[in-house]
């Protein structure tokens with residue numbers, strides 16, 4: 001078993017906010033969180049009218065054996081349905097908790113430790129919390145995926161999580177205590193790309209075809225396929241891929257050794273883009289991701305190595321070929 005201090009009973013409370021059900025990397029991050037974080041809460045964002053992301057997160061956590069993890073549905077902006085790819089796979093009739101502000105305030109008030117907020121989507125809910133309870137700004141430690149400095153594949157706009165609610169982003173960056181940004185500048189890197197040719201995707205598909213396979217990873221496999229299909233529709237001539245930006249952000253929140261940060265003085269523009277400005281605001285921004293170390297850490301949970309070829313069937317064998325359920329589980 002690899003060392004995992006956040007599984008200890010006295011470890012800090014980790015709040016993961018996710019727009020799961022769109023890019024594959026949210027589901028992978030939740031898979032890692034379910035395996036590595038004991039005191040875990042999941043809050044959705046960019047939520048749909050029917051709380052589909054919360055229902056999906058609930059189902060995924062249940063299948064991963066984490067019925068103890070609380071799931072809350074966060075902000076529901078117009079148009080979120082266009083960014084949800086998992087229609088029809090999970091029921092949407094169970095009750096959903098939506099009291100995000102009250103829940104987080106209570107989580108802070110009942111803890112004597114920092115509360116870690118891992119931002120893997122737009123930060124509208126955190127904006128509401130910090131405005132409502134600015135006395136909690138120092139207790140909530142934010143590590144957020146998003147933002148860029150100096151260069152980006154689309155310099156005319158902010159990156160996705162920022163662009164979904166630039167007003168909230170601007171306020172949170174001004175209110176939060178030493179917020180840290182794991183920037184798209186560093187996560188958009190080939191080392192972190194999952195494609196249809198990646199061992200992880202091949203493992204998911206091979207696993208699905210196994211006889212009597214438990215359904216733990218079925219939703220993640222569907223998320224991968226639907227994301228690649230979505231990307232192919234948007235860019236038919238490119239290899240579809242998902243950068244593991246959210247898993248890296250989760251790991252950065254849990255372990256200081258994997259991503260380097262520095263203090264930059266920046267101006268936060270109205271659309272959320274950041275520019276260097278000596279008279280601006282101090283933010284902690286990533287300067288480097290230790291890709292090899294990150295991939296090693298990811299491989300402790302995710303099947304990142306090539307799938308071994310199945311053994312050739314023995315002719316005239318009298319032995320059973322059934323395997324125990326645990327043999328089908330990911331590491």
Ligand SMILES: [Ca+2]
Pocket residue numbers: 018019020023025026120121246
């Ligand atoms: Ca995300």
